[in-house]
Amino acid sequence: MKQTMLGVIDATSYHESLEDLLLHRSLAAVPIAGRYRLIDFVLSNMVNTGINSVAIFPKFQYRSLMDHLGSGKNWDLNRKRDGLFFFPSPDLQGREDGVGSFNHFAYHLDYFYRSKQEYALISNCYTLCNFDFKPVLDRHKRIGCDITELRKDGKPLEMYILKTSLLIDLIENRKASGYMCMKDVVEDLQNTYKVCGYEQDGYVESINSIEKYYSTSMNLLTPDNWKQLFQKNAPIYTKVKDEPPTRYVSGSSVKNSIVANGCFVEGNVRSSTVFRGVRIGKNTTVSNSIIMQKSQIGDNCVLENVILDKDVKIEDGVKLIGDPMAPIVIRKGMTQGALMNS
Structure with missing residues (x-):
């Protein structure tokens, strides 16, 4: 898997309802579950799947995010080859709808050109889940999909798998095609790509409002939900801090x-x-x-x-x-x- 797929995490998302928690941090760095940040879940899922090249694309208030992730040591991503990459947006004005802004990716196109992985996994930064992406990629290849969109109960999770070469093509031809992000491609019924859906099981929550953040935090107090999210064979990693017991x-x-x-x-x-x-x-x-x-x-x-x-x-x-x-x-x-x- 590490030679097959690279990870791309869009950390540019901003939801107005979460403004009180986003004054000094990005959405990806919002704390949850006592010691974690939202980005820990998708990032850990990628690492547990075997992906060892992950690019983070932040935009707003990302100092705390960089402080949290550091060199990627806690996720075993501090390595000489591949590892963890930060690609902040040089355009700090305005916000774009949809995960995976091709304009943002275009500023760092060299990263995709240099990548040796055949496939790319593009994900949002604010979904709590514990996924194994290997079956998704296996099915993607087996039935010949161009793009696979992950879903939960039929609803898109803003996570996509596609060939890196196709991603590069979408980035380079964004102005001609009018596609500015992955959502634009998938939702266009006239597109020429084979778009497949992959239904995910297990506990999944996307944090897009204060109400959702609060209710999810309360739901995690239920042992069954906690066990679905925090699994021994697929741990969720975070920044380690040495502190005394309570x-x-x-x-x-x-x-x-x-x-x-x-x-x-x-x-x-x-x-x-x-x-x-x-x-x-x-x-x-x-x-x-x-x-x-x-x-x-x-x-x-x-x-x-x-x-x-x-x-x-x-x-x-x-x-x-x-x-x-x-x-x-x-x-x-x-x-x-x-x-x-x-």
Whole structure:
């Protein structure tokens, strides 16, 4: 597989509904499940499939993404041949619809020319899944497809397999054909290509709104969903951080929650995801919430249906109760006090 297919991850996507979480990071770098980023899933799927040449195409606020991925060591992609590549867009103005912008790819066409892999896998950066792409490629070749589109329950997942030579041709002839991304090609009923669909099984969620991010985080607290996504024979890799175990003070209580390392818990946590280095004060109850890295929650607080971004400070006595369909979001680095909340 490593000599057969290269991976291409489009990290340019932007969804307005997620704006509160995208002020300081790209969509690909949005934290989820206690210690992961959205891009970890597709990238790990590629590595587990045997792909060892992966190109990331970011556009907006990608410093945190580059910091997270680094040299690719945690995905075994820090290698002399192939490995992990970053190709930022030189055009930082405007947004293009559809995964796999041919205009963006055109700036880095040499990468595709130099690639020795016969096939390319193009994917979005925000789908939580655990796929083996080998059967997809095998079927693609067996029935003679030009393009294979992965789907779940009939809905496109914005993941495509095609020959690298065809991808180069689409990039070079984008102005003449009018095709500006993979979606344009697949949805054109008049195209001359054999487009095949491949139905995927298992747990799949695409994060394209705050509501979807919140509901997916809550769904991952269900053991069956967690087991489908995090499999022993196909692990999801992420950046490794050396931190001490979480400390639970006498009288604290945690139920049905994900709690990462380095936390200090004095209060009560129910059906929530708590990232690394979070402090939860005395007589504080956190329920149905997402608390990101290094956030500090004071004493005598009540948080329900809330998303706290990184480094948020909640002062003593604050009460925040959101709606499951519209959770309260506190942006990165903000401070929320009792007087501010009244």
